[in-house]
Amino acid sequence: MKSSNPTAVANRRYVVEIVVCMLAYIAVLVPAMWLLNRGIEGPLKLVVAIAPVVPVAFVFLAVLRYFAATDEFQRRLMVESLAIAGGITALLAVTYGFLQNAGLPYLSAWWTYTAFMAAWLIARLFVSRNYDA
């Protein structure tokens, strides 16, 4: 039997929304890459290039909806882990920025996203452990 516990409902909805967003991301990314590789030009090129951002923006929306619907303790875990992840990412970005000044290769902006997501995951594990029985 499915529970009507609002936090459990929020969890289920979050998982479904993330899966749908991932599938939509692939569904947009593959044709977008194909079109770009065919060498389209002009404003259309930019539109196609940023098209995969739309499903990613929906991921953000799903996170916000989860944040609003889950219970207060889960919300605290999220806030704390996101704060730590943001701090770690900022520190890494600034550190590498200075290393670039010293001649290290310029990295793609993609790395900040990857670093943030990895930091969020790790921070979440540590923050959860802080509240363990």
Place this chain on the structure above:
Amino acid sequence: MTNRIRVLRAERDWSQAEVADRLGIARQTVVALEAGKYAPSLPLAFKISRLFGKTVEEIFDADSVS
């Protein structure tokens, strides 16, 4: 902040999952509450007190605030 949630729950023979469902919160939240690792908001504290038919003071120990 220590509390008597675990004892009250055991008296009623409820699982942590059952308490979580009755309060509309995650089981992990019940675990943190019982361990005294998380002090609930005032609304949740009142919800807990109503669930067990006790006053907030009967469940939460005001002198154990760290």
